[in-house]
Amino acid sequence: MRLKQVSDKALIEEQMSTDPIRALYHLGDLDEYYFKRCSWYFVYDGDRPITVTLLYKTWGVTILPLGEPDGLRFFLKRKPLKP
Numbered sequence: 001m002r003l004k005q006v007s008d009k010a011l012i013e014e015q016m017s018t019d020p021i022r023a024l025y026h027l028g029d030l031d032e033y034y035f036k037r038c039s040w041y042f043v044y045d046g047d048r049p050i051t052v053t054l055l056y057k058t059w060g061v062t063i064l065p066l067g068e069p070d071g072l073r074f075f076l077k078r079k080p081l082k083p
Helices: 009-016 024-028 069-078
Strands: 002-006 038-045 048-057 061-067
Touching: 002 069, 009 024, 009 048, 024 061, 038 069, 048 069, 061 069
Parallel strands: none
Antiparallel strands: 002 038, 038 048, 048 061
16 A cells, blocks of 8 residues: 545546545535645555545644545554644
C-alpha cells in the first residue's frame, strides 16, 4: 500500500462517483469554500485507490474516511494529524 496526497478535484470526484450516496458529504467538500480547508489522501493497493481520507481543518482536524478499513489503518499509521 502507498499513501498519496491529492488536490485534483476531478480525480477526487471521479473516485467518489463510484458510490455517490456514501460519498455525499465528501462531494460537498469539493466546493471551493470548503475545499481550501481540506486535505485529501488516497491509499492505493497497487494502482487502485482503496480508501479516500478527507482531513477537514477548522478548529482541529476532522477525519472523514471512505473506503476499505485496511486503507484507513494504513493512513493512520503514516500520517501525523495536526490542526
